[in-house]
Amino acid sequence: MDGVTGSTVLALIGVLLGTTGTLVGQHLATRVEVRRDRQQRADAERTERKEAIAGFLAAAQRVELVLDRRELGLPAPEDPEDEKLHDLWLAKKAVELSCSHEAAQAAHDYTKALHAQMRDATATGGPPIKRERRHAFMEAARDELGSGRPRIQR
DSSP: OOHHHHHHHHHHHHHHHHHHHHHHHHHHHHHHHHHHHHHHHHHHHHHHHHHHHHHHHHHHHHHHHHHHHHHHTOOOOSSOHHHHHHHHHHHHHHHHHHSOHHHHHHHHHHHHHHHHHHHOTTTTTOHHHHHHHHHHHHHHHHHHTTOOOOOOOO
């Protein structure tokens, strides 16, 4: 091999190695970016679910406060009960839109129990049904948020 051919071959090998290194680097960078993007999306979805669950629980708590005050014979709060029920049903819809079927069904069942008790406490079986529905929703919400913790014994 003469000097020109040898230097040409070495230059081509250098170009080949450089190109290969660049392609491998781009591939690895793309994989990292895809993984990061996937994680960011998962985090955003979890935050959305958490906000929907927290909003639902806040609305449910306001209805439970009315029911507790009624049970204790205390005067009702100044806010109309219909508005509290409306807020509860609206918050339940946010759970339905952003959470799994199990969490949405548990929210629906809990909302129905609270609504029925708010309208007529004798028709629903009262607080035991409400507690069961609340417990079922809380466990579904914990599963939804991936707590990975054992179930809470009630």
